[in-house]
Amino acid sequence: MHVFVKLFAQYREGRFKAEQREYPNETTAQMVIDALELERVSPLGVLMVNGRHVDPSYCLQEGDEIALFPKVGGG
Amino acid sequence: MADLVYRVNMTNLSFKIEEVPSEWLGLGGRALTSTIVAKEVDPECHPLGPNNKLVFAPGLLSGTSASNSGRNSCGAKSPLTGGIKESNVGGTSAGIMSKLGVKALIIEGMPQNENTFYQLHVTKNNVEFIEVPELVGLDNYAVLDAMAAKYDKKVAVMSIGRVGEMRMNLANISVKDPGGKLRSHGRGGLGAVMGSKKIKCITVDAENYKEVTIADPEKFKEASKIFTKALQENPISGEGLPAFGTNVLVNILNEAGGLPTRNFRAGNWEFAENICGETMAENIKARGGKTTHGCHAGCVIQCSQVYNDKDGNYLTSGFEYETIWALGANFGIKDLDLIAKMDGLMDDLGVDSIETSVTFGLAVDAGILAYGDGEKAYELLSKDLPNGTPMGRIIGSGTHLLGKLYGLVRVPTVKGQGIPAYEPRAVKGQGITYATSTMGADHTAGYAVATNILNSGGHVDPLKKEGQVELARNLQIATAAVDSTGMCIFVAFPALDDPKCLPALVDMINARFGCSLTIDDVVNLGKTILKREHEFNIKAGLNSADDRLPEFMKYETLPPHNVVWDFTGEEIDEFWNF
Ligand code: SF4
Numbered sequence: 001m002h003v004f005v006k007l008f009a010q011y012r013e014g015r016f017k018a019e020q021r022e023y024p025n026e027t028t029a030q031m032v033i034d035a036l037e038l039e040r041v042s043p044l045g046v047l048m049v050n051g052r053h054v055d056p057s058y059c060l061q062e063g064d065e066i067a068l069f070p071k072v073g074g075g
Numbered sequence: 076m077a078d079l080v081y082r083v084n085m086t087n088l089s090f091k092i093e094e095v096p097s098e099w100l101g102l103g104g105r106a107l108t109s110t111i112v113a114k115e116v117d118p119e120c121h122p123l124g125p126n127n128k129l130v131f132a133p134g135l136l137s138g139t140s141a142s143n144s145g146r147n148s149c150g151a152k153s154p155l156t157g158g159i160k161e162s163n164v165g166g167t168s169a170g171i172m173s174k175l176g177v178k179a180l181i182i183e184g185m186p187q188n189e190n191t192f193y194q195l196h197v198t199k200n201n202v203e204f205i206e207v208p209e210l211v212g213l214d215n216y217a218v219l220d221a222m223a224a225k226y227d228k229k230v231a232v233m234s235i236g237r238v239g240e241m242r243m244n245l246a247n248i249s250v251k252d253p254g255g256k257l258r259s260h261g262r263g264g265l266g267a268v269m270g271s272k273k274i275k276c277i278t279v280d281a282e283n284y285k286e287v288t289i290a291d292p293e294k295f296k297e298a299s300k301i302f303t304k305a306l307q308e309n310p311i312s313g314e315g316l317p318a319f320g321t322n323v324l325v326n327i328l329n330e331a332g333g334l335p336t337r338n339f340r341a342g343n344w345e346f347a348e349n350i351c352g353e354t355m356a357e358n359i360k361a362r363g364g365k366t367t368h369g370c371h372a373g374c375v376i377q378c379s380q381v382y383n384d385k386d387g388n389y390l391t392s393g394f395e396y397e398t399i400w401a402l403g404a405n406f407g408i409k410d411l412d413l414i415a416k417m418d419g420l421m422d423d424l425g426v427d428s429i430e431t432s433v434t435f436g437l438a439v440d441a442g443i444l445a446y447g448d449g450e451k452a453y454e455l456l457s458k459d460l461p462n463g464t465p466m467g468r469i470i471g472s473g474t475h476l477l478g479k480l481y482g483l484v485r486v487p488t489v490k491g492q493g494i495p496a497y498e499p500r501a502v503k504g505q506g507i508t509y510a511t512s513t514m515g516a517d518h519t520a521g522y523a524v525a526t527n528i529l530n531s532g533g534h535v536d537p538l539k540k541e542g543q544v545e546l547a548r549n550l551q552i553a554t555a556a557v558d559s560t561g562m563c564i565f566v567a568f569p570a571l572d573d574p575k576c577l578p579a580l581v582d583m584i585n586a587r588f589g590c591s592l593t594i595d596d597v598v599n600l601g602k603t604i605l606k607r608e609h610e611f612n613i614k615a616g617l618n619s620a621d622d623r624l625p626e627f628m629k630y631e632t633l634p635p636h637n638v639v640w641d642f643t644g645e646e647i648d649e650f651w652n653f
Contacts, residue, residue: 008326009319012353043310046530051332051343051635053534067330071310073529073568074321074352074378074396075522 001025001062005032008069010042029066030056038068045071078178078286083195083202085272086125086184090202095178101590103135105161106559106604107179108150112159113607115181118614122154122264123242123271124185131172131180131233131277134163134561138173138287139295141583142303143563145169145371147250153263155244155430155473156490156515158612160263163558165370166250171231171279175199176286185272192240192275199284210275212237214423214461215249215257218276223255226280234276236425237461239266243471245426245434245460246270254381256392257422258370262492262517264473266425290589298582305576306375309569311531316378316565317367321396323352324496324524325403331528331537332635333501336404337446338436339487339494341634342501344404350411355382355394358411363387376565382415391419397496397518401432406439407447417453424461426471431456433493434474441481443470485627490515490617499624500633500640502527502537507547507642510622511650513608519564521551525571532571538636544649552653555608556601560584602653609651619648 006018015036023032029047033039033056046069049058060066080093102110108130120126129151136144147169153160172180180197192211196203210218214236222232232251239246246266247259260266289295307313315323325347328334332342348354359366359380367377370393381392394415402414421428435452438444443466444451459467469477474493478486487494492515499506504523512520523546527537535542550567557564560580569576581594612621628640 006330009315009323009353017348017353042314045310045315046327046528048330051330052538053331053528053530053536069327069330070315072315072319072323072327073311073525073531073565074316074324075519075524075564 001060003027003032003060004065006065006067008067009072010070011038011068013041023060027060028056029054029058029060032060032066033068038070042070045069078176080179080181081177081197081202082181082183084184085182085186085274088186088204092200099178101588102559103137104132104146104148104163104559104561105150105555106600107132108148108161109159109604109608111179111181112150112152113611116152118152118611119616120152122152122157122268127152127268127271129182129265129268129272131168132178133169133173135559135584136587137169137561139289139583139587140373141299142306142373142375143566144561145373146561146563147172148558149248149260149265151265151268152615153265153515154242154267155262155264156492158490158515158615158617159513159608160265161514161558162260162262162265164250164258164260165374165563166231166252166258167229167371168231168233168250168279169561170372171229171281173287174281175279175284177279182272182274192273195274195277197277197279207275211240215425216423219251219255222276222278226278228280228282231279232276234425235266235269236423237463238424238426238471239270240275241463241471242267242270243468244473244476245431245471247425247427249422249425252370253372254368254392258393259422259425259427261427261429263514289587291586295583295586298579298586301575302579302583303375305569305573305579306566309573311568312376312565316376319352319356320366320378320380320394322355322394322399324396325351325400326353327528328497331501333498333528333537334400334404335487335494335496335498337407338405338440338485339498339628342498343635346409347404349409350399350403350414352396355411358382368392374563376563378565384412384415390415391422394418395428398428398432400496401429401436402449405436406432406452408449408452409447410449413449413453417449417456420453420456424456426460429495430473430493431470433487433495434470434477437474437477437483437486438470440483440485441477486625488516489624490621492516497524498633500628500638501636503540504535504537504543504546506624506640507543507647507650508551510624510647511547512551513605513612519554521547521554522564522567523547523550525550525567531568538638540642540646544646548650548653551605552598552601554601555604556597559600559604619644622647622650
């Protein structure tokens with residue numbers, strides 16, 4: 001299935017900003033995070049699919065947009 | 076030596092030095108400014124008249140070696156909101172006032188002579204009133220230059236520009252930072268209050284003094300170490316904030332559908348990437364600015380930065396998400412360099428970069444500006460505003476009055492203050508803070524974004540009503556307490572997630588003053604302060620009907636989540652039930 005993956009902040013370094021990617025059915029958000037080795041850079045801060053916060057166990061669907069942020073903040 | 080209260084009377088240009096009343100001893104920062112304003116200022120007074128008072132108070136830990144403790148609070152009745160105001164700032168003033176042993180500087184009255192502006196020069200046991208006709212009509216950097224030429228040493232400088240002299244609602248009080256740039260007591264028109272008292276600038280000289288005493292230096296050192304470590308080890312304060320500044324929020328809010336766009340018509344913006352923190356960090360690296368920079372000595376987080384243009388020339392520093400959002404998504408400027416140039420100009424002019432920029436967003440609806448026309452906005456900002464033309468005065472009155480003058484309904488304000496950077500319909504906890512804060516719409520008053528969006532201190536779904544009132548209440552109570560310590564509010568991130576952080580902060584206060592406060596005592600202080608401020612506002616005529624968001628948010632759905640503001644008045648009023 002096609003999933004649009006968007007990376008932010010430190011996660012972009014040496015990777016990409018946003019890409020359409022292919023994943024097998026039943027892929028979870030956590031599997032995407034692991035495959036990209038994101039948590040080697042910095043712990044996961046915010047995970048959104050289609051603009052909503054979800055758990056890493058979320059099972060991705062065809063056409064989903066997943067956004068991954070390390071722990072960042074501001075105000 | 077014990078700290079003292081410096082009381083200045085501008086009506087007869089006199090001053091008194093007073094002992095600190097016992098009930099003020101355990102207070103600092105916001106707790107002290109709000110207590111003094113609540114006790115001494117008639118809530119019904121005109122904010123720009125002789126009966127308002129302008130109060131400065133460094134935090135409880137300011138002047139010590141504690142990390143991030145150099146924030147100074149300024150309080151008064153606000154000409155913008157008509158309620159109580161506290162606004163705190165980095166820069167050098169908190170540290171220098173503490174070193175001189177100034178617990179609070181209270182400025183009351185106003186001179187009869189309309190035409191004379193003064194510099195107040197504060198030294199040990201003395202306040203000089205210096206007429207400064209040569210500074211009238213100058214903006215902040217020229218004032219800093221003049222003070223640097225006058226005093227060949229480190230003095231704190233707090234000043235206003237022309238907009239403050241003209242007592243406009245946008246006027247802030249600017250403070251010199253360690254790098255010679257500016258920080259501001261931004262919101263609420265405090266610069267207009269200073270202008271009404273005919274004070275162009277305040278300088279504080281603490282040379283040869285170091286009045287900050289520590290009751291238990293060993294204990295202080297130990298707690299301070301733990302505290303600093305907590306700030307450095309937290310991924311947000313230790314890594315995210317220094318690398319990208321607060322502007323990292325553009326993309327997160329954009330993703331979450333909470334980035335107010337086109338004067339609060341949508342929750343995301345197709346050009347977010349142009350102005351986001353990642354783009355900003357890339358530019359800084361390529362152009363030789365600085366990604367990390369502290370707004371005061373002793374900041375170990377360093378969320379600030381120095382942002383240069385393509386040729387490597389300085390454009391601005393302290394380039395914050397809220398300003399970038401307001402000029403970007405909300406007003407439509409896609410060019411981050413132009414936003415930076417305007418930010419730098421707003422520093423020099425001494426105007427609140429949030430209120431000014433939210434006003435520009437509304438000026439599009441008023442037909443004054445076209446969406447995204449940064450060149451025209453720059454012209455208004457650089458020419459009309461500081462010269463006080465009629466259009467400059469209209470913009471200078473802020474968002475709320477602009478809306479009234481042009482008969483607009485979609486006016487994003489609460490208690491007259493422009494709503495910043497977080498769409499209340501899509502970040503509902505933040506909406507509760509905007510509605511209930513004693514300060515008007517102020518994002519720092521209780522930063523529910525942390526838990527709604529950033530997963531700090533747990534997670535409360537931003538789109539649902541459940542848990543938001545409690546979240547906003549707890550955060551506002553904690554913030555009122557933190558604002559009293561002199562700590563920068565970003566210590567809240569480690570405090571929310573690291574159980575060692577808050578106890579270390581309380582231990583530092585105990586070691587500094589030789590007292591034995593518990594965390595509960597500190598929380599209770601936060602509650603007391605909020606209630607004191609609330610009571611002042613009620614007496615000033617702000618009641619529960621003012622604890623509301625603009626009505627259009629109730630019936631206009633916000634894309635992409637198609638949400639409305641759906642709290643009832645009773646649900647919001649639950650906030651004050653503590
Ligand atoms: S983290 Fe930012 S706002 Fe806080 S003290 Fe440091 S530079 Fe100032």
